[in-house]
Amino acid sequence: MRTRGWGGHVPASDEEAVARILHATRRTIDERGEQTSIADVARTLGVTRQTVYRYFP
Structure with missing residues (x-):
C-alpha cells in the first residue's frame, strides 16, 4: 500500500x-x-495537484 501523500493516511474510499x-x-x-x-x-493535503484534479477534474 502506498503511504506517500495524504499525510501518510491514504483515504479508505473516494468519498473520504x-x-x-x-x-x-x-x-x-x-x-x-x-x-x-x-x-x-x-x-x-500533502498530495500533488494531479491528485486533486483526479477527484475534481
Missing part, C-alpha cells in the same frame, strides 16, 4: 478523499482568501 479535499479547501480559503490555488490545497 473528496471530503478531505473539500475540508482542506475550506481551511486554505480561510487562510489565504480568494488567492487560493489548487497547488495550495494540494500542499495542505
